[in-house]
Amino acid sequence: MGNIVEIRDLAVAAKTDSGRVVDIIKGVDIEVAEGEVVALIGESGSGKTTIALTLLGYTRPGCRITRGKVLVAGRDMVAMSEAERQHVRGQQVAYVPQSAAAAFDPSQTIMEQVVEVSRIHQLMPPEDARRKAVDLFRALSLPNPETIGARYPHQVSGGQLQRLAAAMALIGDPEVMVFDEPTTALDVTTQIEVLRAFKSVIADRNMAGIYVSHDLAVVAQIADRIVVLKGGEVQEVAETEKIVHTPQHAYTKELIAAFHPVERAPADPRAMAQRNAILEVKNLSAGYGPTGSDSQPSFLALKDVTFRLAAGESLGIIGESGSGKSTLARVISGLLPQSSGSVTFEGRELAKSVSGRSREELRKMQIVFQLADTALNPNRPVRAILGRPLTFYHGVRGRQREAEVDRLLDMVRLPAALKHRLPSELSGGQKQRVNLARALAAKPELILCDEITSALDTVVAAAILKLLDELQRELGLSYMFISHDLSTVEAICDEVVVMYQGEKVEEMPTNRMKSGAEHPYSRLLISSVPQLDTNWLDRLEQDNELMQAVAGR
Amino acid sequence: MSQNDRTSWDVTNWTRRDDAMVEEAIRRGASRRDLLRLLAASGVAMAAGSAIMTRATAAFAATPKKGGSITAAGWSSSTADTLDPAKASLSTDYVRCCSFYNRLTFLDEKAAVQMELAESVESDDAKTWKITLRPDVTFHDGKTLTTDDVIYSLQRHKDESVGSKANAMAQQMETFKKVDDRVLEIVLSAPNADLPIILSLHHFMIIADGTTDFTTANGTGAFKCETFEPGVKSVGVRNESYWKENLPYLDSIEFIAIPDETARVNALLSGDIALAAMVNPRSIRRLETIDTVTLSKTTSGNYTNLNVRLDMAPGDKKDFVDGLKYLVNREVIARSVMRDLAVIANDQPVSPNDRYYNEDLKPKDYDPEKAKKLFEKAGVLGQSIPIVASTAATSSIDMAMVVQQAGAEIGMPFEVQRVPSDGYWSNYWLKAPVHFGNINPRPTPDILFSLLYTSDAPWNESRYQSEKFDKMLVEARGTLDEAKRKEIYDEMQVMVSEDAGTIIPVWIANVDALSSKLKGLQPNPLGGMMGYAFAEYVWLDD
C-alpha cells in the first residue's frame, strides 16, 4: 500500500500583528496510506488545522510555508503554481470544515454550493452533478434527499449541514478527504449520526483521510492511526488502539488521563435533604419577545422548572443547545426577569431583576460565564478586573485591595505577577481562572457556572474542575454547574438536572446517571457521549425514533 | 471679498435699494419748481464725463443687423424673481421688465427724460398732470393700449396687498381720471415737477388692465415672453409688431443669472453666454488679453462708504471721526481693492463728473500718525471698535480690512464683523455705530444732500445735523444763478467732507464683459447693461 499523502519536514511561519515572524509548524513528517484515515489530535494552537490545510496547498492569511514538501499523490502542493493548486482542490483533495453553518454561503441554495466543485472543474454536466449530489445525500442518510438541496443553509439543522458539507466534498470524488473538527460544533446526540455517516462513506469509497480533532473519543471511532501534536511538533504517532490503551509519550498519557476524570464521591442524599436549601426554584418560566395576553413572552425558553440546591452542594444542569439551561442561569441571577415562578435564595424570595435586589444578595450569588474571552473586559488589567468587586462589595481600596487581589490570584493558583496583564495576554486556562477569581472576590455563597470548561482544552478543563472542587472544600461554596458535557458534570456535581426544550425532564444523583436514568431523553443523551473505545460507535444501540426527533430539531 | 460676491440668496441688492432711494429723493424734492431742468442739465454733464468705453466704442459706428439669438447673464436671481413690475427688485427683474414692457417715459444714456408710451406729459401747476398716450400701441396679446391699462398699472401700486416697491411713491398720485382712450389726468396730493422722472421708474411699467397673473408677461415691449422660470431663466422672442421702428434687432434673448463671478466669466469665455454683467476687477487682466471679449466700463457716482454715527460712541467724539478719515488709505483701496477701477474720492457724495463738483476739496492723505494722535485725543486709542461690513455693500469687507490693518499698525484694533448680506440693509445699515453703506448715482447734488445729509434726511447715514447746511440746501434750490449755486454747493461739499461721519474713499466703476460680436451696448449712467434696457438695442455682428 503506497502513501497517498506524504508530508516531509513541513514548516509554516506566521507573521504576528507586531510584524514578528514565528514558526507555528516546526518540521513535521506525516504520511497517509491509501484508504487510511489518520487523525491529527492536539489542543488549540498545536497546529493541527494548519497542517491539514497544507494538503490543499493553502495557508491562512499571514501564514506561509517556509520549507518542506506536501506530496499528494506524488505531486508537491508547495511547489505548485496557484492555478495548479486550484485544479487539485476539490478534485483530488477535498475539505470538510469545522463549522458547516459558517462554511455555507448564506445567499445560495445548498445544491448550488454542493455541485459548485463540478462546475468549477467542469467535471460533468450540471444535471449529472445534481443527480450525483442527491445520491450522496442519500448515502449520508440525509432526510428528503431529493429536495433538501433546494433549501438555503439556514433552513437545515447543524447536523444535516455537516453531512451536506461532506457531500460537497465528495462530489468531486477526491482521493483524500480533510476533515477539520467536523463534529465539534454539534450536540452529542447529533454527533453520532454525523460520525456514522462519515464512517460509512469513507469505508464505501475506500478513501484516505485526515481527521483533525481535539476529542480523542471521537477520533477513536474513525481513525486508523493517530498523530499527537503539540506546539507544532509531532509528539507520538501510533495505531489508534495503541494510543488509547498504551500511550507512550507523556503528553499523550496526560490527554488520556484527562479523559478519565476522578468521579466525585456523592453526597449523602439524606444529609443533603437536611441541609438548608441555599437556592430554591419554583415553577420558573421565562422567555423572550413581547409579552402576550397570558402574561407570558412569545417565546418561552424556560417552562415551569422547579428544583432545590442544598448549601455546600453542587447541582449540575445538563442539556443540549436550546434546552434553556443558560436562560435558567440568567433568570436566577436576575439578568432576565422571569414571567412566572419564584427564586428563593437563603430562604428569601429574590426580586425579579438585578435592580430590585440588594447589594448583599447580589454579592452572595455570582455568575461565571463560559467564554473567558468575552467575560473579561479586554481593556482592563487583571488587578482592575479583580479589584472592582472588592471595592464594589466590600469597599476595599488601596494597598489592602492589592493584597486581596494577590490572595485571590493565589486562591486560583495563579502567580501574583499576572495581575498587571491584560486578558489578551493570558492563556485560555488562566483567563478562566481569573474569571473565577472575580466571582470569588465577592466572597459569594453560590456560584452559577455557565459552561465554564466547555471552551477549554481537555487537560486545562480538568485542572479547572479540580480547582473548583478544592475551592468548594475550602470555602464551603455551592455551585450550580451548567454544562452540555456529561463527564464534567460527573466530576463535580452531586445532583444532576436534565433539561430538554426548556423543561426539566429528570433529576437524579450524579452516580446514578449512567445506570439509573429513567427518562428516554436522559438515556439518549447519556448514551451519546463518546467513549474512549474504538468500538463504541459500532456497538452503540439507540432508540432511533427518539434520535431522529432530537436530531431533526 | 470682491465686488461681485453676490450669491443667489442675496436678495437685497443695491439696485432695489437704489431705486427706492431715487424714488424717495424725488418724492422729497417735490416742492421744487426747477428740479426737472436741473436734472437734465446735470445729467448731460455727468454722462459726458463718466462713460468710458474700451473696445466697445468702435461699435458705435457699425450698422445694426437684424437676427440672431443670445444668452445674457446677470449676477443675481432667486425664486423671488418676478414679472410683476411692482415687485421687481433685482437687476434681473429690471432687465426682464425692460424687454417685455414699456414705461410712459424713460431716462436715456444722458439721463434725460424721453417719452416712451406717453406722447406727452404736461402740467401747468405740477399738481394736475395730463398724459397723452402714443397711438396704435398693442400688447403682446393684440389688445390696444388705452388709458385704462395705464390707470390700472399705476393705481395698483397704492394697494398694500400688491406689495409694490413703489408703494410710497405711488401714494402721492391721488386720483386718476380717464379723459378718453388716449388721455388721462393724474392729480397729485402736492405739486411735484418730477412726475415725468417718477414715471420712468422700472416699477411703473405699463401692464394690461386687470392683469393679476404674472407667470408670463403681457406687455407692449420689444420681446414677447416665451419662458419664465423664477430663479432660472427667461426667454423672450422678438415682438414683430413692436411699435418702435426697426427694433429690436435680436430674434430672441435668454436671460439668466450666474451668481458666481468666476462661473459667469468662464461661461462667457466658453461661449455659452454673450454678456456677463458686472465682472470682478481681478478678472479684467485676463479678459483684456482675450480677443473675443469686449469690456464696457462705466464710472459713475456709485460709492461704498464707511459711516460713523455721530450720535453714539465712538463717533460722538469728533476726533475719532477725523482720525478715521486720515486712517483710510484711499490709494490702497483704489489700487488693491478696486484694481484701479475707481477714482479717489473726498468724503462727499458729489462725483467729479458733476459740474457742481468742488475741485478745490482734496481727499485727505493717508496719515496714520495724525490719526493716532487724534484717536489718542478722543481717548479711544487701543479700544477695540467693531466695523460692520458685508458683501451686500460692494467691496466693503476688503475696505474694512484695509482700515483694520492700518489701525493695527498704530495700536488701534478694529474688529471687522462680516455679517450676512441677507438682511444687511434692514438690520445693520444706518444702525451700527460704524458700518458700511453703498450709494448709487443721483442726478443732482440736491437729491444726494436731501436724501443723505439734511437733518431730516431719511438715510442720514452718520446722523449729521446742521441747521446751516439745511438752510443752504433750500437756498441752493431756489437759486437760479449757476455761479452762486456752485458756490453754495462747494461749501456744502466741504461741510460734508469735514463734519459728516461718512467716509467716501473712492468712486466705483462697473464693468460688463461681452462677446465682441455683441454690438450696440452703450454705457448708461444709471447702471450696467445699458441701465438694464440693453435687450432691444443690441445686435449680433459676425
Place this chain on the structure above:
Amino acid sequence: MNSMIAGLIIRRVGIMLVSLVIVAFAVFAATELLPGDVAQILLGQSATPEAVAGLRKAMHLDQPAILRFGHWLGGLVTGDFGRSYANNRDVADLISGRLVNSLKLGAVTTLFSVPLSLFLGVTAAMFRGSFYDRLVSVFTVTVISVPEFMVATLAVLIFAVYLGWLPALSFANEVHGLGELLRVYAMPVITLSFVVSAQMIRMTRAAVIDTINTPYVEMALLKGATRRRMVMRHALPNALGPIANAMALSLSYLLGGVIIVETIFNYPGVAKLMVDAVATRDLPLIQTCAMLFCLSYLLLILIADVVAIASNPRLRQ
C-alpha cells in the same frame, strides 16, 4: 418574501411619516427663528411700516405661526403644498421642474458613479494589498480630500474654457439626443461623482473584504474556485446589504447637498431653490424642499433595506 418586504415597507412608511413631521417642525421652528420676515424682505428698503403690515395681512403672515404650520400641514395631507410667499406661485409648480432637473442630474450621476464605485471597490478588495489596491485607495483618499468647488472650477477651466469641449453651464432643459445630454451633464456629473464615489468605493471595498474573510469564501477557495469566482459569486452577493446601505447614504447627498455644484454650473435644481427660499423666508417652499430631501433620504434607505433583504435569504423569511 413579498409579505416580509411589504411589512417592512409599511413599517418604514410609518417611521417616514413620523420623521417627516419632526423635520417639518424643526425646519419650521428654525425659519421662525431667522430674523426678518418675508414681507419685509420682499419690500426691502422701500418698506414702510404700513406697506409691510398690509403685505403681511395679505399673505396671512399676521396669523400665529403655529396656525400657519398647521394650515400648511393640513394642506399637505390633501396634496396641496401651498403657495410660495415670494412669488405667489404654486409650490408644486415651482418645485416640479427643478425636481425633475435634480432627479435627472442625480440619476445620471448615479448611473455613472455606482457602477464605477462598485467596480473599483470590488476589484480593490479582490486584489487587496496589491499595487492596484493602493492606487485605488490613494485615489479615493485624494478625492475625498479635495473641496468640490475646486474640482468643479478646475474642470470648467480645463474642459470648457481652454479646451472648449464641454459647455461651462448646464441647462437641463432642451437637451436633444444622447450626445448632447452627455456633453451637458459631463462636468457636473464628473464633479458630483468625485464627491460621492470616494465613500462608496471605500465602503464597497470594506464590505467585500469583510465577506472575503468569512469561512464560506475560504471554503470556495478550498473547492478550487478562482479569485474572481470567490469574489463575484460568494463575497459580493453577501456584501450587497452593507454596500447598498453605504450607497444610499452617499446618494442621498445628490438631491440636497449639491448647492455648490448647482451654483458653479448654474444648474437649476432643488438645492438652489431651497437656498433661495431660505433667503426670502419663503416658508412653504422651505418646508416642501426639506420634506423632499428627507423623503428622498428615507426612500434611499428603504431601497437599501429592500436590497439587503432581497440579497439575504435569511432575512427573507
Place this chain on the structure above:
Amino acid sequence: MKALAASARRRTGFHINTVGTIGAAIVLFWIVIAICAPLLVPYPVGKIVDFDFFGPMSQKFWLGTDYLGRDILSRILMGARYTVGIAFAAVSLACFVGVALGMIAAVVGGFFDTALSRFLDALNAIPSLMFGLVVVAGVGSSIPVLIMTLALIYAPGSYRFARSLAANTNTMDFVTVARARGEGTVYIIREEILPNIIGPVLADFGLRFVFIVLLLSGLSFLGLGVQPPNADWGGLVRENLAGLPYGAPAVIFPSIAIASLTISVNMLIDNLPTRIRDRSA
C-alpha cells in the same frame, strides 16, 4: 492559532507603519503650525504688502500674494489656526455629544433609545450644507456659531456609529457580569463600554474631522466663515478663486493645505497604530 495571536499581542507597544507615520507627521506639523502661527508669519495677515495681486512665488513672498496683494504664506499659516482649530473643536464636540448619547442609548435602551434614534435620524435627513446655511444666515457667522453648527451637523452620525458599537459591546459577557454585580449605568458606560469602543471611535473622529474641514471650506465658499482679516483655508481658496485662471499660488497653496491635512488624517486613521486597531477588532 489562538496561542499564536496571544503571543503576538504580548509584544505590545504601538506599532505604526510608514504611511501612518507620514500621515501622523503631517497632522502634527499642522497642529504645531496652528499653535505657533503668530510666531512664524513673515507679514501681518491683513497687510497689503504687494502692489500686484495674485503675485507669483518669490524670494520676498514665498507663496505669492493674494487678490489684495497680501502674503499668502502668512495667511495660510494663520488659516491653519482656524481650519484645524474649528474643525477640531467641532469634531470634538460632535463626537463627545454623539458618543455619550450613543452609549447611553445603547446601555439604557427602551423608549429613550428609540426616540433619540428616531429624532437624530430625522435630523440626518436634512442636507448638512443647507442646515449650515440656515443657521449661519439666522444667527450670523462667528467662531462659536460655526463650531456649534458643524458639531450639530455631525453629532447624529457620531451617535449612530457609537450606538451600534456600544450596542455590540453591551451584549458582551463582561458587561453582563458587571450588570449582574449591580453596577450602575455610569460605571458600565465609563469603565466597561467606553474603553472598548474608543479605537473605532477615534478612527471615526478622524474621518469626521476630514468631513468637517471640507464642510467648513464649503461654507466659506458660500461666503460664511471666519471673520476677516483672517480666513480659514477654504475661505482663502474661495477669495482667491479668481486667480485660478492665472495659475496663482494664492489659490493653489491653500488647496494643497486642505488636501494635505485631510489626506494625512485619512492616512493616519487608515493606518492607526496597531494597538488601537487590536482593540477595535
